[in-house]
Amino acid sequence: MIQFLFKGLMRDKSRSLIPIIVVALGVIITVFLQSLLSGVIGDSIESTANFTTGHVKVMTRSYSENSSQLPNDLALLGVDTLKESLQKQFPEMTWAERIQFGGLLDAPDSSGHTRSQGNVSGMGIRLLNSTEEISRMNLGPTLVSGKFPSNPGEMLLSDELCRKMKLKPGDKVTLISSGMYGDMAMYNFTVSGTLHFGITMLDRGLMIADIEDVRSALYMENASGEILGFFTNARYDNKLAKEAAKSFNAQYVNSQDKFAPVMLPLSEMNDMGFLVAYSENVQGIIVTIFIIAMAIVLWNAGLLGGLRRYGEFGLRLAIGESKHEVYLTIVAESLLIGIVGSVIGVIVGLLISWYMQTVGWDISSMMKDSNFLMPSVMRAHISSTTYYIGFVPGIFSTVIGAMLAGIGIYKRQTANLFKELEG
Amino acid sequence: MKTIVEVKNLVKKFPIGDGFFTALKGVNLIFTEGEFTGLVGPSGSGKTTLLNIIGTLDVPTDGDVIVLSKSVGNLSPKEAAQLRKEELGFIFQNYNLLPVYTVFENVEFPLLLLKMSAGERKQRVLETLEWVGLTDKVKSRPSQLSGGECQRVAIARAMVKRPRLVLADEPTANLDAANSHHILQTMEKLNRELKTTFIFATHDEKVIGYLHRIIRLADGKVVEDSSPLNSPKGDLKSESSQGTITNNNDLDSSPSGRLGGAL
Known part of the structure; x- marks a missing residue:
């Protein structure tokens, strides 16, 4: 039939x-x-995860509450130990310290006087002796001129800002910012390469330097504003991220320390929930x-x-x-x-x-x-x-x-x- | 003769607006095995309604119809379908062949419902197509056949399961005279040789000429129940609602115009 x-x-x-x-x-x-x-x-x-939030992010409680102000005076201390413990507790994730900061970039002329200045939105990431963060942030295709930093003191700068400040790879600049303890910080960098993302927010004035240079510049020895965690399979899993955050935060739930670390999943940051x-x-x-x-x-x-x-x-x-x-x-x-x-x-x-x-x-x-x-x-x-x-x-x-x-x-x-x- | 269908004081009403239209008004009839009978009357006389109720496609409003010892009014839809599947055959005015299937497949269809084996089905279908003279059209589609051939396929489809009762509603209405006679001779031969009971609903004079028994309906009542003089069946039982039985000798039931050698 x-x-x-x-x-x-x-x-x-x-x-x-x-x-x-x-x-x-x-x-x-x-x-x-x-x-x-x-x-x-x-x-x-x-x-968003690769640039700013990670799949999960560890900060101090106070930093987390004021994260829009990039309050490096509230940064995590003893980062090496904390990162080690995170790696042990969450072996399915990789961890990356990041420091976000703002500042003024000063380009001198041949006699050392200010030739041009520009605001920068900076990021300290692991650049030297590792390509992990370069590939994570897909920086390769954005490199317009020069090269990635290979020596301490080198940094990457937005191509647009470079043009405005009449800078080119090899030029020296001075970062003027505020240190971790509220004092003025000045540090000399060499522009090793220029970047173009096609995104106004980043192209306006992004500066990327090796995290150790940024630590030196901002007096943040063994400190970091944020530690970002990424699932090794590279895709965000909200359920796993929430479970990781819950398990991590449970260790500090009774702590009154406002500098105690706190972990947030991506869905609870930067209005990413929706x-x-x-x-x-x-x-x-x-x-x-x-x-x-x-x-x-x-x-x-x-x-x-x-x-x-x-x-x-x-x-x-x-x-x-x-x-x-x-x-x-x-x-x-x-x-x-x-x-x-x-x-x-x-x-x-x-x-x-x-x-x-x-x-x-x-x-x-x-x-x-x-x-x-x-x-x-x-x-x-x-x-x-x-x-x-x-x-x-x-x-x-x-x-x-x-x-x-x-x-x-x-x-x-x-x-x-x-x-x-x-x- | 064994009773095949018994119609007892049958009333059928159809709702129309706020009221009812009474299509059958207390009909009493008995049909016995091997009859070749026609329900004759004008449109609206109730012949198709009676045929539908006998065919278990509709149910009585009042009274009862016993088909092969089963009361139509008491049958569940499943039991009614079972009765149709095993014992009844239908032949329609418009043939109603399934256009996407071949002649063989159209005739085979009722046997599929009976869950017959493929070998047995094939044998039955070919045998039945031989009866109706269509063995050379086995692989043809209905669209490739003439009207007369289509109706012969429809007859084969009705007969293939060897039903005890065949109900034919205006089977010659769409056929020319030659094809009508051919079809009727085919059915008459099947009736004679297989003892299958045929009940027609018709107002076609050509059909009436072949009938062994004529039941005239008018306005939902039996007004005449007769056996033509040359009918081989002179012992037909009949009861009309009025209790009158009339022989209608005016009908031209002479087989003089029939085509010979159809089978």
Whole structure:
């Protein structure tokens, strides 16, 4: 019987081909949107994590409360020991100390007098003898001229600020800032390279130096404003991050020390909560939208097909099938169409997603002068979810559409269905 | 003769607006095994409604219809479907062949519901197609057949499961005279050789000419129940709601115009 129905389904293109195309298109869009949104949102989260928040961040309580002011006088002390203990407690994460600071950069002329000055937003990261932070922050493609620091006292500066201050790699500058203990700090750097991010916030005046130089400059020996933790698999996991923070903070819950360390997950920093929640719910949102939209389309297609087939149903009732059996065969047919359409849709959707993951879409021209941190190449991200997510709307919507359309069989009197034969 | 269908004081009402339309008004009839009977009457006389109730596609409002010892009014939908599946065959005015299937597959369909083995199905289908003279059209689609051929496929589909009762609603309405006679000869031969009971709903004079028993309906009542003089069945039982039985000798039931050698 199933073979008989399958034969009919394959031969009647209006019952098979059109619904399969509708299902496949819906599934393609679902798969592609899921992977694209997952990729774009995930990449935005990762960019923020890599530059500012980490997947989790350890600070002192006071620093955490005033973090927007970059209060290095409230920085963590004894960072080596703390980092060691973090590495032991959370071996699934890597840890990076960072110091964020602000200051004035002074460029002297040949006689030592001020030639130009500019405000900088600085960052001290591990640059010497390690490329970990360079690759984490993807600094390679942003290097416009010069080279990455290879000696103490060298630093990277925004290309835009360099042009404004008429600086080039090799020039010497002086950072004027405030030290950890509130005193004035001055430190000489050599510009080793210039950077361009395409993001106004960073290009306006970013300065990146090795963390040991920054410590020396700001009198922060073995201190650091922040220690950032990153999951070694490179993608942010909100559940794991929250668990890590909870477990770490539990050690200090009874401490009255305002300099006691505190760990925050990314979702609790920089208003990232919404983006993380959206990222977590995006699959459910897409699937729900497509189930409803496709079910309505397929319901209507089913109704139209059903009206056309009332004659056939009447005949089948006359031959001896019950309404229930006729209804079940309609649902079975829709299940078959849903599976075939979903398989096709998932394959094509994955191919498109794979292309978007590998090649991506360069939106750097659109991102010019943007004020927020997001990658200049939009990429999809294929995860395990991408492989099965299309089946949910593909099969559900087809079956729901057919079930709704098929209700008409029960609502019509058998004799009325039978009369359709004569119509 | 064994009783196949017994209609007892049958009333059928259909709701129309706030009231009812009474399609059948106390009909009493008995149909015995091997009959070749026609329900004859104008549109709205109740013949199709009666055929539907006998075919378990509808239920009585009052009274009862016993089909093969089963009361139609008491059958569950499942039991009614089972009865149709095993014992009843239907032939329709518009043939109602499934257009995407071949002749063989259309005829095979009722046997699939009976869960017959593939070998047995094939044998039955080919045998039945031979009866109706369509062995050369096994792989054809309905769209490739003439109207007469389509109706012969429909007859084969009704007969393939060897039903005890075949209900035919205006089976010749869409056919020309030659094809109508051909079809009727086919059915008459099946009736004669297989002892299958045929009940027609018709107002086609060509059909009436072949009937062994004619039941005339008008306004939901049996107004005449007769056996034409040349009918081989002279012992038909009949009861009309009015209690009158009339022989209608005006009908041209002569087989003189029939085509020979259909089978």
